[in-house]
Amino acid sequence: MGRNQIRDVQKASASNPQVRVLGPGRDWFTVGLRELVEYHELLYFLVWRDIKVRYKQSVLGAAWAILQPFMMMVVFTIFFNRMAGVGSGDVPYPLFSYAGLLPWTFFAQGLSQSSNSLVGSANLVRKVYFPRVVVPMSSILSGAVDFALAFTVLLAMMGYYGVWPTATIVFLPLFALLAFVASLGVGLWLAALNVEYRDVRYVVPFIVQLWLFVTPVIYPSAPVVAKLENAGLPGWLYGLNPMAGVVEGFRWCLFGGSAPGSILVASTVSALFLMVSGALYFWRVEDTFADVV
Amino acid sequence: MSNVAIRIEDLAKRYRIGTRAGSYKTFREALTGLVQTPWKRLRSIRDARRGEGEDTLWALDGVDLEIPTGEPVAIIGPNGAGKTTLLKILSRITKPTRGRVELHGRVGSLLEVGTGFHPELTGRENIFLNGAILGMRKTEIERKFDQIVAFAEIDRFLDTAVKHYSSGMYVRLAFAVAAHLEPEILLVDEVLAVGDAEFQKKCMGKMDEVGRQGRTVLFVSHNMTAVKALCTKAVLLRDGKVTAQGDTIDVVKQYMSQTSFGGAAERTWRVDNAPGNKIARLLAVRIRDATGEVRADIDSQQPFSIEIDFENLADSALLGTTVVLYNEEGECVLSTLSNNDPVWHGRMRPCGTYRSRCEMPANLFPDGLLFISVFVWGDNYKWGFQESEVATVQIHETAGSARGDFLKQMAGVVRPNCPWSSAPIGRIAQQPEPTRR
Numbered sequence: 001m002g003r004n005q006i007r008d009v010q011k012a013s014a015s016n017p018q019v020r021v022l023g024p025g026r027d028w029f030t031v032g033l034r035e036l037v038e039y040h041e042l043l044y045f046l047v048w049r050d051i052k053v054r055y056k057q058s059v060l061g062a063a064w065a066i067l068q069p070f071m072m073m074v075v076f077t078i079f080f081n082r083m084a085g086v087g088s089g090d091v092p093y094p095l096f097s098y099a100g101l102l103p104w105t106f107f108a109q110g111l112s113q114s115s116n117s118l119v120g121s122a123n124l125v126r127k128v129y130f131p132r133v134v135v136p137m138s139s140i141l142s143g144a145v146d147f148a149l150a151f152t153v154l155l156a157m158m159g160y161y162g163v164w165p166t167a168t169i170v171f172l173p174l175f176a177l178l179a180f181v182a183s184l185g186v187g188l189w190l191a192a193l194n195v196e197y198r199d200v201r202y203v204v205p206f207i208v209q210l211w212l213f214v215t216p217v218i219y220p221s222a223p224v225v226a227k228l229e230n231a232g233l234p235g236w237l238y239g240l241n242p243m244a245g246v247v248e249g250f251r252w253c254l255f256g257g258s259a260p261g262s263i264l265v266a267s268t269v270s271a272l273f274l275m276v277s278g279a280l281y282f283w284r285v286e287d288t289f290a291d292v293v
Numbered sequence: 294m295s296n297v298a299i300r301i302e303d304l305a306k307r308y309r310i311g312t313r314a315g316s317y318k319t320f321r322e323a324l325t326g327l328v329q330t331p332w333k334r335l336r337s338i339r340d341a342r343r344g345e346g347e348d349t350l351w352a353l354d355g356v357d358l359e360i361p362t363g364e365p366v367a368i369i370g371p372n373g374a375g376k377t378t379l380l381k382i383l384s385r386i387t388k389p390t391r392g393r394v395e396l397h398g399r400v401g402s403l404l405e406v407g408t409g410f411h412p413e414l415t416g417r418e419n420i421f422l423n424g425a426i427l428g429m430r431k432t433e434i435e436r437k438f439d440q441i442v443a444f445a446e447i448d449r450f451l452d453t454a455v456k457h458y459s460s461g462m463y464v465r466l467a468f469a470v471a472a473h474l475e476p477e478i479l480l481v482d483e484v485l486a487v488g489d490a491e492f493q494k495k496c497m498g499k500m501d502e503v504g505r506q507g508r509t510v511l512f513v514s515h516n517m518t519a520v521k522a523l524c525t526k527a528v529l530l531r532d533g534k535v536t537a538q539g540d541t542i543d544v545v546k547q548y549m550s551q552t553s554f555g556g557a558a559e560r561t562w563r564v565d566n567a568p569g570n571k572i573a574r575l576l577a578v579r580i581r582d583a584t585g586e587v588r589a590d591i592d593s594q595q596p597f598s599i600e601i602d603f604e605n606l607a608d609s610a611l612l613g614t615t616v617v618l619y620n621e622e623g624e625c626v627l628s629t630l631s632n633n634d635p636v637w638h639g640r641m642r643p644c645g646t647y648r649s650r651c652e653m654p655a656n657l658f659p660d661g662l663l664f665i666s667v668f669v670w671g672d673n674y675k676w677g678f679q680e681s682e683v684a685t686v687q688i689h690e691t692a693g694s695a696r697g698d699f700l701k702q703m704a705g706v707v708r709p710n711c712p713w714s715s716a717p718i719g720r721i722a723q724q725p726e727p728t729r730r
Binding site for chain 2: 019020021022023024039041042044045046048049052053056123124125126127128129130287288290291
């Protein structure tokens with residue numbers, strides 16, 4: 001078993017695309033990637049389904065996408081800014097926190113949705129074959145619509161405060177992509193773990209909560225970096241939280257200022273690490289999903 | 294193009310059973326586990342992973358098969374023989390533990406109709422969603438869209454959410470999507486157990502058509518009539534091994550005669566795995582002889598009864614049951630409904646457990662086995678679920694039966710004691726009185 005059998009599988013499949021050989025071994029990781037491309041339409045339909053269903057069932061529909069980050073922003077502004085005196089530099093605090101909440105909400109929603117996605121689709125996983133990775137992926141991507149809706153509110157707020165976006169706004173999609181990569185990385189880990197250990201379900205809200213506080217959504221990252229450097233540590237350590245880079249990057253795109261250099265590099269590396277390791281772990285255990293879930 | 298559609302070599306699949314506690318933990322379990330016996334616990338999980346624990350089951354154990362192209366083949370066997378596991382491996386849902394499968398062509402599987410349907414979405418939306426889940430491309434679905442709608446006969450409700458569909462419409466739509474998949478190899482698992490007779494006929498027609506187009510159909514079913522109608526060849530699985538293969542008629546006969554000889558007089562279910570739905574569930578099926586004893590071997594000259602225990606889970610549901618008997622050839626001998634009882638039928642009942650009894654008259658069945666399938670249905674036959682082969686009766690003929698002194702093979706699915714009389718109708722030759730030899 002193992003190597004030889006895998007090679008056998010590859011060889012037979014390559015020599016005649018009409019013939020597929022199944023065996024106990026795992027397909028190569030690259031085979032999985034190719035299949036993901038093959039099934040991109042399913043990914044599209046699952047995202048489409050999630051969005052359709054979400055807005056069909058709720059009374060307020062699309063308003064939820066806006067309401068959640070908006071209310072958070074209001075609460076943050078009142079309690080952290082007005083009462084606790086958390087500053088935000090040149091940018092008005094409501095804008096500052098909302099700009100952070102945008103990618104944060106996308107990330108956090110994606111993370112919690114995707115971690116429960118495989119168990120939630122157990123019926124599908126047990127009955128039909130498709131690359132399993134489309135399930136957590138679609139649950140993150142379906143948050144993109146919420147993100148877009150909430151973004152329009154941001155633009156309206158910027159108009160209200162008379163803050164004009166800088167030219168760096170063209171980089172914004174890159175940071176959204178980075179948030180997606182980070183969310184997918186953690187989501188893949190948690191979704192796969194959740195199949196076998198249902199504890200994950202209880203841990204996820206907790207993770208999300210803690211993660212919010214170590215991410216510069218409520219407060220700016222500068223004091224944190226300064227503290228780290230005062231303690232003789234490199235400031236980029238803060239960027240190991242990939243969302244630190246994403247949130248700071250968002251603010252930089254929208255409001256200008258100095259680019260989050262080293263933090264961004266660290267965040268990119270750490271997000272990629274999460275995604276690659278998550279994908280590898282997922283690939284390692286996905287064959288057992290149908291039996292265990 | 295080779296003439297083999299599927300080649301299976303030494304295929305085996307092991308499942309862990311009874312170790313779910315080890316593989317599926319909750320927080321509390323994990324906590325108590327950590328406090329109590331952390332090492333023992335870890336070791337048992339590790340053993341189960343390696344398959345060293347005792348709690349493993351070989352659902353398939355060394356299956357070798359070759360399925361020729363363009364031939365409908367039935368997979369039959371008792372529950373737990375590994376039929377569904379085989380289909381799951383062929384459709385790539387699960388990996389084999391050992392062995393090798395070669396698939397020549399695209400595989401489509403119909404393991405359960407309506408998988409992935411979303412109740413909130415409309416019929417139109419679900420056609421696209423379900424098609425994509427089954428592996429169809431968007432352009433392909435668009436091309437076949439009208440055909441699918443026509444087959445399902447739902448055109449008026451195309452833009453209605455499927456949660457408002459009747460169960461019949463739901464199943465029709467689901468089957469229609471799957472039936473238009475057009476794979477070279479079609480795997481079908483017991484889909485004919487759903488829908489009304491009319492629709493079942495339509496499904497069978499569609500599968501027959503698939504077969505005639507030179508595509509391969511692998512059909513798992515408990516319905517021997519369907520198996521014999523659709524498939525020329527059959528494979529008998531038992532305990533994860535192939536025990537017979539060949540012409541369907543022969544294999545079905547062999548299966549029927551091997552199955553639970555002497556009958557199985559009683560089948561009961563635990564509440565947590567009882568067949569059923571939100572409204573009703575089946576609790577037990579029993580065979581009682583004329584004296585009321587639970588037994589499976591019945592004298593053909595004695596009546597017997599079939600008892601069905603079920604639970605009504607929804608207040609004031611209108612429930613009924615059906616008994617269907619099959620003989621060893623897989624032919625349906627009779628079916629009878631609880632609507633024969635005017636006291637029971639058509640009246641709403643409160644939640645609770647109920648027992649329906651169906652009396653089988655004496656002198657009706659020939660010797661041999663009778664396989665009993667049971668339906669529980671409700672709300673004027675709007676829905677129902679079936680459990681196949683829940684019990685088996687062995688009918689014995691004894692002296693004085695309708696067979697009389699004729700001891701050779703006797704044809705017919707029933708053998709009532711039809712009264713005979715013979716008398717002269719014309720002139721009688723002058724011969725000595727006829728005497729009994």
